[in-house]
Amino acid sequence: MVRKPSHGDSGAGDLSTEANKERKGLWSPEEDERLFAQIAYHSVSTWSSVAQLAGKLDSFQSDLVLRLRRSGKSCRLRWMNYLRPDLKKEPISKREEEIIISLQQSLGNRWSTIAARMPGRTDNEIKNYWNSRIRKRLNAAAKPDGASAEPVPAAEAKVEPTNEATETASISTIPARFPVFACQLLDELVGGGGISSAGGGGSGESTPSTTSTQQQNSGDEREASVGDSNMIHFLSFDNLDYPADLLMDVPGAMDAWESELYPAN
């Protein structure tokens, strides 16, 4: 379900006294383009600088009009959850769902750690999926006759992660200081023409009027081009032989399986 953007205030073109006020709410396609272009073309070291610099790509237009009035935090969130080129766009598969359940069982609600083990998925996405679907289903399954009131499903009980689990979590491919990493990679891509389509948004002269749907499509294009250039070497869980039925019920089996998957760790 794609929400129709309401975009908080009147959008990037607001020239009122509110112009310097920090924006909240949904991101407009223009904001997305500016953020993406900023990360793609500029060497930045912090998210707050991304927020300050994005929107200054078009020097002939007023900064007041174009400045991306978002907090660094908001920029980071938008990038991580939506703009990142390596994100999967398709719905979570049955197999991925099994992995989520299994990982949640062994790690608890450590969504970022779980997401780190699921290429192309974000912690927010997994968290939402868990809260809106799996959790509900497990709750229903836990009380088939409706006898017990709101039992905590076994999979939801907080589990203190083992050291081993913590260590294997380090397979995350997203470094803590991500902007630098992203810019280095994207700069290389720009050199190879990998994301040339994304740069068009920053040219100002022909800023495309993107709809929500177009926004999604453009994301797919970026994903494809990045994938072609082997930017990020994620594994696809769908290509793995994941013995979910076995692993989910055997303590330690998940970690053993992962050790096989990631022998370097």
Add this chain to the structure above:
DNA sequence: AAGACACGCAACCGCAAACAA
């Protein structure tokens, strides 16, 4: 047709950890 309700997703909030000065 329209109102009520449920659902799913995007984004915000507050806190803690990591880092820099």
Add this chain to the structure above:
DNA sequence: ATTGTTTGCGGTTGCGTGTCT
């Protein structure tokens, strides 16, 4: 060692959309 800044995380909320009555 201390303080300020930035980042990352998990919980929660708000709102658009779909479904039901």
